[in-house]
Amino acid sequence: MINYVDAAVAPLRNTGDIRLYAAADFDGMRKACQLTASCLDELVDFVKPGVTTQAIDDFVYGYGRDHGALPATIYYRGYTKSVCTSINHVVCHGIPDEKPLREGEIVNIDVTFIVDGWHGDSSRMYGVGAIKRAAERLIEVTHESLMRGIAAVRPGNTTGDIGEAIQRYVEGERCSVVRDFCGHGVGKLFHDTPNILHYGRKGEGPVLKPGMIFTIEPMVNLGRPHVKVLSDGWTAVTRDRSLSAQFEHAVGVTDTGCEVFTLSPKGLFKPPLTVA
Numbered sequence: 555m556i557n558y559v560d561a562a563v564a565p566l567r568n569t570g571d572i573r574l575y576a577a578a579d580f581d582g583m584r585k586a587c588q589l590t591a592s593c594l595d596e597l598v599d600f601v602k603p604g605v606t607t608q609a610i611d612d613f614v615y616g617y618g619r620d621h622g623a624l625p626a627t628i629y630y631r632g633y634t635k636s637v638c639t640s641i642n643h644v645v646c647h648g649i650p651d652e653k654p655l656r657e658g659e660i661v662n663i664d665v666t667f668i669v670d671g672w673h674g675d676s677s678r679m680y681g682v683g684a685i686k687r688a689a690e691r692l693i694e695v696t697h698e699s700l701m702r703g704i705a706a707v708r709p710g711n712t713t714g715d716i717g718e719a720i721q722r723y724v725e726g727e728r729c730s731v732v733r734d735f736c737g738h739g740v741g742k743l744f745h746d747t748p749n750i751l752h753y754g755r756k757g758e759g760p761v762l763k764p765g766m767i768f769t770i771e772p773m774v775n776l777g778r779p780h781v782k783v784l785s786d787g788w789t790a791v792t793r794d795r796s797l798s799a800q801f802e803h804a805v806g807v808t809d810t811g812c813e814v815f816t817l818s819p820k821g822l823f824k825p826p827l828t829v830a
Contacts, residue, residue, distance in 0.1 A: 556760045568746050574765030586674030587804050587815035590667045593617045595820045601680040603657045607639035611650035618667050626666035626744050638664040645773050645781050645790040645798045657683040662800045673744050676816035677802040684830040695727045696774040696799040697824045703770045707812035711762050717754030720772050732773035734781050741767045764809050771802030
């Protein structure tokens with residue numbers, strides 16, 4: 555049984571209850587999420603062949619420091635980096651290193667800044683120079699699947715409605731939805747209840763209520779949906795080594811629909827891509 559609790563009186567830990575935030579809390583999320591989105595905008599010109607993912611990590615850390623924010627991933631469950639950088643067949647949680655990016659690669663960059671206790675969580679895809687049409691199409695499908703999931707967010711719908719909208723579209727485009735990872739509640743906690751599955755059936759799962767805040771972050775593969783986690787304990791890759799892509803927004807349920815907190819200030823959430 556799912557319980558809904560007033561976020562103002564709930565303990566600051568994941569209790570399995572769904573927090574309902576107040577209007578003033580949405581202000582806190584807007585501030586944190588817009589800083590994250592602004593940082594991701596700045597990376598559009600930064601990501602290019604020859605740049606290392608460690609340089610991206612350094613950039614994100616510096617951007618947060620200069621704006622009074624801390625990356626939430628630093629020392630989170632032993633993770634030591636400011637960002638996750640997932641290249642080509644890496645599904646999520648790729649660890650930055652000194653290996654330079656190469657022409658034609660695609661990379662997901664996942665940033666979460668903590669601002670005044672609020673977690674601004676978002677990720678988006680970047681093409682490294684000119685990319686092939688198959689990679690561009692995967693990015694297009696993944697972005698559209700996120701937007702269809704967001705369109706299902708309104709009071710009275712369920713988390714299953716979100717998952718069904720994403721799965722139906724992705725599989726109709728002959729791609730697959732990763733099932734090993736999901737979206738999550740977010741706000742004063744980095745990861746909270748409920749889990750937001752990117753597959754499912756209409757009408758199943760918790761009912762959406764005004765004040766809920768969570769991420770939607772579908773991971774979509776060109777090949778089969780199966781993944782494995784490498785020996786570092788973090789990096790998840792496609793088992794068939796097919797390309798994978800991901801987009802993530804943080805949203806809040808309103809009285810009439812939802813608010814997307816992580817919209818790009820420069821309109822760069824879906825990046826311009828050059829096809830090889």
